[in-house]
Amino acid sequence: xxxxxxxxxxxxxxxxxxxxxxxxxxxxxxxxxxxxxxxxxxxxxxxxxxxxxxxxxxxxxxxxxxxxxxxxxxxxxxxxxxxxxxxxxxxxxxxxxxxxxxxxxxxxxxxxxxxxxxxxxxxxxxxxxxxxxxxxxxxxxxxxxxxxxxxxxxxxxxxxxxxxxxxxxxxxxxxxxxxxxxxxxxxxxxxxxxxxxxxxxxxxxxxxxxxxxxxxxxxxxxxxxxxxxxxxxxxxxxxxxxxxxxx
Numbered sequence: 001x002x003x004x005x006x007x008x009x010x011x012x013x014x015x016x017x018x019x020x021x022x023x024x025x026x027x028x029x030x031x032x033x034x035x036x037x038x039x040x041x042x043x044x045x046x047x048x049x050x051x052x053x054x055x056x057x058x059x060x061x062x063x064x065x066x067x068x069x070x071x072x073x074x075x076x077x078x079x080x081x082x083x084x085x086x087x088x089x090x091x092x093x094x095x096x097x098x099x100x101x102x103x104x105x106x107x108x109x110x111x112x113x114x115x116x117x118x119x120x121x122x123x124x125x126x127x128x129x130x131x132x133x134x135x136x137x138x139x140x141x142x143x144x145x146x147x148x149x150x151x152x153x154x155x156x157x158x159x160x161x162x163x164x165x166x167x168x169x170x171x172x173x174x175x176x177x178x179x180x181x182x183x184x185x186x187x188x189x190x191x192x193x194x195x196x197x198x199x200x201x202x203x204x205x206x207x208x209x210x211x212x213x214x215x216x217x218x219x220x221x222x223x224x225x226x227x228x229x230x231x232x233x234x235x236x237x238x239x240x241x242x243x244x245x246x247x
Contacts, residue, residue, distance in 0.1 A: 002189060002239040006056055010192070011233040012121065013049040014137050014152040016205055017170055020044050020220040025074050028089060030177045030185040032244045033076040036086055038169040044074045044091070044220060045170060046205055048139035048150040049233065050119065051095075068117040070094045070139050070150060072213055075169070076177055078187075078244075087175030087187070092213055094141055111178075117141040124157070133157045133198070134230060148207040158196035158232045166227050167197050180243070188241035192234045200228040 022035055022042045029035060035042055048070040054061065071093040077086045096117040119139050123132040136153040161167045172194075178186045209221045 002242060004057075004237050005188075005240045006054065006238040007058070007235070008054040008238075009050075009052040009233065009235050011050045011052055012119075012134055012137050013047060013195075013231040013233050014139065014150055014203075015170060015229055015231060016046040016150070016152075016203055016225040017043050017166065017227045018045070018220045018223065019226050020074070020217075024216050024220065028074070028091065028179075029076060030089060030179040030244075031183055032185050033078045033087070033089075033177050036075040036077040036173075038166055042074070043166075043170070043226070044072060044217070046150060046221070046225075047071050047073060048119075048137070064097055067096050068094075068119050068139055068141075070117070070141060072217070075173055078177075085175050085187075086173045087177045088173050089177050089179075091217075096141075115141045115143055134232075137230065143208070143211060146208060146211075148212070149204070150207075151202075151204045152200055152228065152230055153202040154198040154230055155201035156198060158198040158230070161194060161197055167229055170227075171195055171197070171231060176238075176241075178241075185244040186241040187244050189239040190236060191239070192236040195231040195234060197229040197231050200230070203228040 019041050025035060025042060051069055052066050054065045072091040073088045076089050077084050090111055093112045094115050095112060096114065098114040121134055122136040124135050134154060138149060138151045140147055140149045161171060174190055176188045176190060180186055209218045
């Protein structure tokens with residue numbers, strides 16, 4: 001039985017979603033899973049957000065509790081006893097501290113990379129300190145001396161996610177899958193409540209896609225995103241992983 005490995009808050013999730021040819025992702029699909037589709041289409045997402053109040057097995061790690069992450073992910077699923085388990089596969093995950101990247105690679109086989117990172121937020125004026133809506137967000141990082149940036153400006157306040165839309169498809173995946181050496185797959189569960197989302201009035205992804213993710217992602221990520229929104233986020237629980245398939 002799995003137990004909670006990590007608790008944290010994921011906040012201010014900027015999510016840019018791009019349609020992509022399935023053939024680009026098929027070599028990256030972990031064994032035992034298949035590409036998950038929305039209206040017959042396959043998507044990848046650039047996601048930037050904050051990790052806050054991070055604890056590993058209930059223990060806060062000094063200087064590693066609050067940090068940024070920017071990842072490139074796509075969507076898969078697998079048949080299980082209770083039905084279709086919908087999950088994500090990470091192509092790349094950027095964080096600002098080497099220790100965080102090392103723990104994630106060891107525990108789950110995820111593709112973490114440590115780079116200098118920062119963020120900048122602008123909030124709507126409000127009399128309440130606890131309920132300020134985010135007006136704009138920017139996540140930046142440096143690779144080989146070049147600055148990369150993910151920027152978002154909201155068109156309005158966050159709202160409940162409507163049923164059956166692309167926003168629900170993107171946010172409602174509650175498993176992670178990672179291919180392991182030897183042909184196996186790690187599956188782990190992520191638990192969080194349903195988020196609210198704010199739609200975009202302006203977005204930009206200024207990055208060297210080839211250097212970050214490889215030439216195969218350049219065509220898809222050079223086009224405007226099919227959708228873009230900001231999820232407010234919530235506390236999350238990440239559970240220990242289980243091996244699927246051969247060791």
